[in-house]
Amino acid sequence: MQTIAITGATGLLGRALVKVLEKQHTIIGCGFRRAAPPLVSLDLSDQQAVNAFLDQYAPDVLIHAAAERKPDVCETDHTQTLALNVAASEHLATQCSQRGIRLFFISTDYVFDGTQPPYTEQAHTNPLNFYGQSKQQAEQAVLSSDPSHSVIRVPVLYGDVEYLAESAVTVIAEQLKLNAKSAHDDWAIRFPTHVEDIALTLADLVALPAEKLGGIYHVSDNQAMTKYQMARTIAPLLGLDGEQLIAVPEPTQSAARPHNCALQDTRLHLLGITHQREFGAAIAAVLARHE
Known part of the structure; x- marks a missing residue:
């Protein structure tokens, strides 16, 4: 049993990490504004508070x-994005290295431009939007501080949301409820992945000897879907006719999105680590909690 600290424990992925990992480990979950006991409130922009937290709990x-x-949001607030996504990550990486703490940094498929999928862990990064750029900078800072740290790149996530708009996948259900004939992006190819599968993968990686870890890992389901295709899957679950939905063949968001950032999980495959699930059944189980 190890002691594992988790930042962002109040978020969609963070909650799944706590739920899965607490079965075998001692977990110290951290949040900020939404943190309530037993979670620890921690301002990641306060470097002294971060150092004190690491010294007090001494996680493995x-x-x-x-x-x-x-x-x-990142596109309109560069300062806050850099503070949380880059500066806080770099400080954590440095402090963990000094204390012998193994760090797993959650990154994104948006570090790629989407023009030459699938992307291996060694593929050249070229983010199109500021979110991806901030994660690219953070990856470089984390791995530069200690090559034994690990970067975990993930695609768009869904799971047991507290409210439908919490995920870019489940928010589609909210949009359908408001307008059964709504329009949805049919251009960007995504690979929706359940947060529990990310957590199960992390559980397997954490169990490995330290000398086998370090560098970049890709964690992704392999079911390619546009938001329009997700909407077509979700509509009948809500008792709606998917035939009425409108496919939009070009991107519509303010921040540029890559066309296809398929992540090739080469390293996990070599380790025999795979956790995936069929989207239709999984999203049905998620939405059943929000009827």
Whole structure:
């Protein structure tokens, strides 16, 4: 049993990490504004508070899942994005290295431009939007501080949301409820991945000897879908006719999105680590909690 600290433990992925990992490890979950006991309130921009936290709890592993993850928000607030996504990550990486704490940093498929999929862990990064750029900078800072740290790149995520708009996948259900004939992006190809599968993968990686870890890992389901295709899957689950939905063949968001950032999980495959699930059944189970 190890002691594992998790930043962003109040978020969609963070909650899944706590739920899965607490079965075998001692977990110290951290949040900020939404943190309530037993979670620890920690301002990641306060470097002294971060240092004190690491000294007090002395975790064996830290999974850094906290981030500003909405591309359109990142595009309009560079200062806050850099503070959380880059500066806080770099400081955590440095402090963990000094204390012998293994760090797992959660990154994104948006570090790629989407023009030459699938992308291996060694592929050249070329982010199109500021969110991806901030994660690219953070990856470089984390790995530069200690090559034994690990970067975990993930695609668009869904799972047991507290409210439908919490995920870019489940928000589609909210949009359908408001307008059964709504329009949806049919251009960008995504690979929706359940947060529990990310957590199960991290559980397997954490169990490995330290000498087998370090560098970049890709974690992704392999079911390619546009938002329009996701909407077509979700509509009948809500008792709606998917035939009425409108496919939009070009991107519509303010922040540029890559066309196809398929992540090739080469390293996990070699380790025999794979956790995936069929989207239709999985999204049905998620939405059943929000009827």
